[in-house]
Amino acid sequence: MTGLFDRILAKEWSALAAAIIAGTIGLALTSPAFLTEFNLYVMLRSFCVVLVVAFAQMLTLAVGQLNLSIGALGGLVAVLVGGMMEKLGLPIPVAILAGLLVGAAGGLANGLLTVRTGINGFIITLATASAFTGINLGITESVPFYDMPAAFVAFGSARFSAFPYLLIPPVIVALALGLFLARTIPGRQLLAVGGNPHAAELSGIPKDRIVVLAHTLSGLLSAVGAILAVAQLGSAQPTIGADWLLMSFAAPIIGGAALTGGHISVASTALAVVLIVLIQNGMVLTQVDPYWVQFVLGALILAAVALNRARALRAERG
């Protein structure tokens, strides 16, 4: 039996799973409101957008890049989708599709600029972030679109027992991403480029195209996050995405992603989001000042990277 235990300990998600279990038991014992159907529904609902946003960042981390424009692009997509439904009266599916296209196009622009100019993606996405926010504010002049179609808003709050319908798209995204990264050629090429760019290139993998693909998918997922956020809030706020950046890095990194690329995990990232949501919820239930959530998140990131570092050192000393 110690063999099985050791094997579980060696898994990167073991610490996360232990923390989640401990947190759940702790909250269930101390806070009677925690296990109520409604609280579970609230938690699952706040899980949705964060998860997709974390995946969006995870894909750029996979190729050793990063995307600082995630939130700005999300905000832009949110107001465009809202505007198309409210001002232009476009049907919901058309508006969603257009929003996804804008997200993918924004990511494509990030990718092409990075690859073609050879400038570090940090600077490119810092610049495009500002540009996307500029377009957003130029269109809305900071005024949200409040008048969303009823069916769209209903989807955002509908639930079956504790299960929000809003959770369906993120779950589909997670499964698709898992399959994509583990079992498809572009998915493996993405991880290969992140793991050793030079080797990938010499093995005949079109490195630049893969980097562009990662950015494009990242943009697409930030659009998914934006549309979910509009449905969740019931209005298209220009400020959607403003608080995504920290979260988008926190979850993949807590989930063990290497900033140098090539090492990410869909499951661990999802577990990290569960942990973050659990902490946020726990602090609300125990009436801690919400500002301290930021502090705890920061501490959690530091603890996670320290743990990964210790694990790497141990493997090295063998």
Added chain:
Amino acid sequence: MQLSIEDIGKSFPGVTALDGVSFTIRPGEIHALMGENGAGKSTLIKIITGLYKPDRGRLTVDGKEVAFSSPRDAIAAGISAVHQERNLIPRFMVGENIVIERLPTRGGLIDYGAVHREARRFPDMIDPSIDTHTEVRRLSVAQMQIVEIAKALSLETSVLLLDEPTASITGHETEALFAVLRRLRDEGKAIVFVSHKLEEVVSICDRVTVLRDGRVAAAGEPIATMGRGRIVSAMIGREERVAEIGERRLAGAEPVLEARSIATSLGHRDVSFTLRKGEILGLYGLVGAGRTELARALIGDARILSGEVVLRGERVTIGSVPEAIRRHRLGYISEDRKAEGLILAHPIRSNIVIPIWRRIAGSLGLISRAAERRVAAPLAQRLEVKAPSIEQAVGKLSGGNQQKVSIAKWLAAGVDILIIDEPTVGIDIKTKTAIHELIGEITRSGVSVLLISSDMPEMITLADRILVMKDFSIRGEIENTRRYEAMSQAIMGHIHDGGDDEAKPREAGHG
């Protein structure tokens, strides 16, 4: 398939790397490509494999001109390569690495069963002990090299290019590789074999092309008629010269560094030796024997668990590298000059004075260039660092001159016990001799050297005594008679002693 290189030229800012290079690689031959560092081999390989575009000239395959704009194109045209750098994805399994550029799919998804079946066919040729399900980062350096070769073989291309494929594998594995190469040659493949090891070239290659200073010094000459001597003189443009390290006077020299039965956190057991003043003590062993790791433990970069280290007659415990340098005047020159030894973007001047910044700083703790120059200039001159000035960035120097800067750095720090790890790896024959003479000279001035090397001729030229290390322990100690045949037999005797001569799989980090 016949690959012709026709009048290829390639320049980089300030350097002509290749100038009018022409030769032909025929099917059914193993063609050696030789030349010193900087002769243009790497540039030529990069052109053949589609990484660089030539400025002029052309490549033809069976008489038809080809132009590659990426490695993909070269692979598609039937040319595959094993490059010098590690070219594997560390977190992917061995099997996936081998077939990475053509992963088999079923219904749009990768079929991992087929991946491993396909990959299995190739490591089998060389080493059946490697499981294709292992993650590459868990392999030893030698095993990674084997996977690289298997990957290139698996492409079943008509032209196979191997750049120093034996640099990190054992003699046993080299023999297995050669058997595979001979078979592929007999099947009609064209193989280009790049190596610094003359013995290997002579034993396996049919013809040889030698590059010197970007030009062809010998084009496709049969090895049999060319012979060792003419290959070397084609490479260096004159006859080979063995380093003169001068008369050794060590009788009665006192011990300066003694290890008494030490065990380390890296896995060494019962290691004992004595280094005397002014001596060059050789530490020979194959890749993975634990030599670099021993050096790390001695300079305080890994823990010594038991036993004693005695420095200049006093028992010491060295806790960190700065302590080794400042308090104990004990320095280490890494085999990886570029990654661990030097700051490439900085000038020679500041690289030399890094360890003594504190000492040369003025009253306010400020460092002046003039003070740096006062220390660095005479050393650079004494060691004959070849550069327009000591303000030249170290990254722009040749490997040999970088090594001289490394040595100058430690001499500046007043270090008088120096551990030098593979001092001439990747350095051309001409400069190699100069480095050897330099090491001889510094020991005559009282510096003691622990010399780590896998280069047998180097060891026999330089060392006064030779320790043989294997599996993290000392297997023998031999007084160097400088008679090559007898010495190399004695050394290999200690290595093969105990039967098992294969490198054991190790966790990453034991190089």
